[in-house]
Amino acid sequence: MTNKLPLGLYIHIPFCKSKCAYCDFYSMSGTNDDDMRRYTDALLLQMEDYSKAASAYRVDTVFIGGGTPTVLPVKCMADIINGIHRCFDVSKGAEFTMEANPATISPSTLSKWRRAGVNRLSIGLQSANSDELSALSRIHTKTDFEASYLAARKAGYENINVDIMFGIPFQTLESFTRTLDYVTSLEPEHISMYGLKIEDGTPFALSRDTLVLPDEDTEADMYFDGIRYLEAKGFRHYEISNFALPGYECRHNLKYWNCDEYLGLGCAAHSYFRGLRFSFKRNMGLYCDALEADISSGGMLTDDGISLTSEQYGATELIDELYTISPEERVGEYIMLRLRLSDGISSSRFRERFGLNFDALYGRRLKVYIDNGFMTYDGDSYAFTPKGMYVSSYILSNILDFDENSHIITSIADGSDK
Template sequence: MNPIGLYLHIPFCDGKCAYCNFFSRCPQDEELTAYTERLADSITTWGNRLNRPVDTVYFGGGTPSLLGHDRLIYLMNTIYHSFELLKNAEITVEVNPTSTDELNFTLLRQAGFNRLSIGLQSANDHELKLLGRRHDSEDARRTVERAQHAGFDNISLDVMLAIPEQTIDSLDETLAFCASCKVQHISAYILKVEEGTRFYTQRDQLALFSDDEQAAFYEHTVQRLSDLGYRQYEISNFSLTGFESRHNLRYWHDEEYLGLGPSAHSFLNGRRFYYDHDFHQFYHDRLTEESAGGDSEEYIMLALRLTEGLRFDRYQKRFGHTIPDRLVAAAKPLEQQGLCRVSDQAVSLTVKGFLVSNAVISYLLS
C-alpha cells in the first residue's frame, strides 16, 4: 500500500505577526496540554482507521515549538504507536528563532525529528520589527547552531521578499546570512498583504512595492541563491542537492496526505476534506468535504509549480495516457514569450513564468 504524508497543525502563537492570516491564537499552558492530548487521540483514531504507512511527517503552525519538546516527543511517540513509520521517514517541525528557550534539540533528535524549518523572514532587524517578529538575526543564528550541535543536518530557513523598506542590498545580506548558517534549504516568499492582517488594515500607510518591483526582488533571489549553491526546485523553494522537502513535494506531486488539527486539509482515496477553522469542530472530529481530488487537471496545475515541470512520463504512469496535444500546442507560444520551456520530456515554467504562474497555468488548462 502506498505511503501517505502526515501533517499536524499546531494553531498557537505567542503573538500575531503583521502579515499573518493563518489560523492561530495565543494559548494558556493548560490549553497546550489539552490540545496535545486531543491531537494524540486523533492520531490514534486515524492510524487505526487508515492502516497506511507514513513516510513524511510535518508539524506546522502556528508555532509548533510553543508546545515544547516534551509535548512534541509525546506526539511523535503516538505516531510511532499508531502508524507504520517507514525507515528514513522525513520528520519536520517548524520552530521560531527564539526556540533555544523552549526546546531541547538533542531530545528532539533522539526522538526521531530530523528536519527543522525556522521562520527567519529577514536577517535585517529593522525589517523584522516592521513584520512584527519577536526575534533578531542573532536569535536565528543561535537557534541554527544549537540545532546543528544536536545533530540536525537538514535545516530550512524561511525568507520574505518585498518587505516594506527592504532593498536589494538588505535582501542580499539576508540571503548571505542564510548561506553563512550552512543550512540546506531556503524558502523565499513574496509578501502578500491579505485580509484579516494588520498589514491589510495599514495598507494605505505602508510603502508597498509594485508588481514589477516584487518581480525584481524575486528574480534577484533566484539568481543569488543559485550563485550560493541553492537550486530552485519549486516556485518558492531552494535547496542543496538532495535536500528538497519531501513532504512539500508530496503536495506538488499530487500524492496523498492526512492533515490533523483545525484548518488542516487532507487528500485521501480521491477525496479532499478538511477540519474547519474551529477548535470545537476538530475536537468533535467533524470534517468538511471539499471536492474530489487527483484528476488530471489538478495534477497538471500542481506539477507546473515545480522547476522540473509537467513530466510526460510521470503523467502517463499516473493516468495511463499521454499529455493532451492541445496543452503542448498551447505552451509553444508561451515558450516564445519566455514564460515556459517545451521539450519532448516536459513542459516547465521559467522564472518569468513563475511570476505569473496562475495566469499561465489557467491558460494552459483552458
C-alpha cells in the same frame, strides 16, 4: 503487510506566542498551557481514530507545522511525537520536519526533539534586518535566529531549512541581498524564499494603503536576483519558492506538488487521502469538543476505510470541506501542482499516469508561453522558466478551467498546509 503505500503525515499546531501581521494561517496567540494540553489530548484521540484507516500505509514523511509548534510545552510535544509512532507505521528513514520560531526554542528542547526522531528543522528568519522584522511583527531578532541555528547544528540537525521573504515593508534590493549573504554564510541545506502576499483579514490587509512596500519592479528584481544568487551558491531551484542543495529537497512538500497522498490532522489541516480531499474546521474549540464527545471524525472511518458519502461526511461537527476528486479534477490538479516544480510535466509520464496525450490537450495553449520565454519544452517536458514561475498563477488560470474547489488546492500549493 510488506508492500504498504507511502503516506505523508501533517500535524497542525495552531498556537503562536504572537501572531505576525501578514499571517493568515489558522493560529491563536495568548493561549495558556491548559489550552495546549487540551488540544494535544484531542489530537492524540484523532491519531487513534485514523490509525486503522492508515494501516495499509507507511508514513515516510512527517511535518509538524502551525502556528508555531515550538511554543508547545515539552511534555505536549513529546506526547505528540510518541503518538505519531504509536498510531502510524513510520518508516525508519522518514523525513521528520518541525517548524520552529527562533524565539521559542532552546538548546535543551532541540536536543530532546532530535533524540525523539525529528531530523529536519524549518526555522523562520524572514529577514536579517531588524526594521524589516519589526514591520512583520516578528518576535525574534537576528541574534535569536543565529543562536537557534547554531544550537540546532550542535544538537545534531543535518537538514535545516531557513525561511526568508521578499517584497516586505521597508525592504530594498540591497537589504534583501544582505539577508541572502547572511543566510548562505550559515550553509543551510534548504532555503524557502517567499514573496509577501497581503491576505484578507490580516493586519496588513487593514493597513494596505499605508504600508511602505517595494514597487512591483523592485519586487520582481528581488525574486530573479534571489534565484540567480542561490543557484550560484549551489542551490537547485526545484520549486517556485524553494531551493535545496542536491538531495535535500523537502520530501514532504514534494508530496503536495506530485499529488501524492498525505493525511493532515489537527484543526484547519488538509488531507488528500483515499481519493478524498478534506479539511477540518478552523476552530480549536469545535475541534476539541467534537473529539472529546467521541464525535471524532463524524463516524466516517471504519476498519476498512472511508464508508460515508461526501454529503454525510461534510455535515459532521469536525469536517469543514470534503469532496471526491473526479478524473477530470485529478488531471487539473496534477497540472496545476506539478508545474510548480522546475522539472515541470513530462508528457510521457503524464500518459502513463492518466492515459492521456498532454501535447494534444495542452500543447497549443502552452505554445504562446514557450514562444515568449515563460516556459520551455524539450520534446517531452513542459516547465516554467523563472519568468514564468513569477507569474505562474496568471498563466495557470488561463490554461486551466478551475472548479469551485480550486481555492483549496491553491492554498496547499502555496504552502499554507506545509
